[in-house]
Amino acid sequence: GAGVSQTPSNKVTEKGKYVELRCDPISGHTALYWYRQSLGQGPEFLIYFQGTGAADDSGLPNDRFFAVRPEGSVSTLKIQRTERGDSAVYLCASSKGKSFSSGANVLTFGAGSRLTVL
Amino acid sequence: AQSVAQPEDQVNVAEGNPLTVKCTYSVSGNPYLFWYVQYPNRGLQFLLKYITGDNLVKGSYGFEAEFNKSQTSFHLKKPSALVSDSALYFCAGVPQDTGRRALTFGSGTRLQVQP
Numbered sequence: 001g002a003g004v005s006q007t008p009s010n011k012v013t014e015k016g017k018y019v020e021l022r023c024d025p026i027s028g029h030t031a032l033y034w035y036r037q038s039l040g041q042g043p044e045f046l047i048y049f050q051g052t053g054a055a056d057d058s059g060l061p062n063d064r065f066f067a068v069r070p071e072g073s074v075s076t077l078k079i080q081r082t083e084r085g086d087s088a089v090y091l092c093a094s095s096k097g098k099s100f101s102s103g104a105n106v107l108t109f110g111a112g113s114r115l116t117v118l
Numbered sequence: 119a120q121s122v123a124q125p126e127d128q129v130n131v132a133e134g135n136p137l138t139v140k141c142t143y144s145v146s147g148n149p150y151l152f153w154y155v156q157y158p159n160r161g162l163q164f165l166l167k168y169i170t171g172d173n174l175v176k177g178s179y180g181f182e183a184e185f186n187k188s189q190t191s192f193h194l195k196k197p198s199a200l201v202s203d204s205a206l207y208f209c210a211g212v213p214q215d216t217g218r219r220a221l222t223f224g225s226g227t228r229l230q231v232q233p
Binding site: 109 | 161162208226
């Protein structure tokens, strides 16, 4: 597609429930990123995929968070046993190439999925 | 550990005046540095990027930023502000030559341009 698409745009759930957030990157972009943005804060890195594999998952806060990208395109961020502190906007971004050294290689962000845990 | 700081929560400027949004970084070695802008209910949009070479980087919508290694700063500037520039601005960085791809973002600066 023309841009990075994220669904749902808004998700309200109850504490303890399971949630899936989907990201459809720009066609041909091999790298995919998940970030989390809490109110009044900058985005915080969660995980980075190069192709199908998670190249860096050091930002996942705990084992309730998991992400997959089985075919190297669409990615799903999965959150188990949601807590009120998980409420945030979850941002997905994609880019081409493997290095930021190329001037053309920048992250393109989606509009985000706003998660509210009651 | 690396960090990016944006010391001002909000910057107010009159339309037509020059604007500066400040950013300082603490990144091991040489950094890649970025500026992004966020409008309400929209994703972050890339403005410009420092890789290497010329310290003055020109980007989209007339914005530019100056990389200053001695002051570890990467301030965003524009000679003449527009009301439409009002938005939330984020600075981000990542060390070069590590293979690391996780950008560290600052907390953001809200730019308000008054007519």
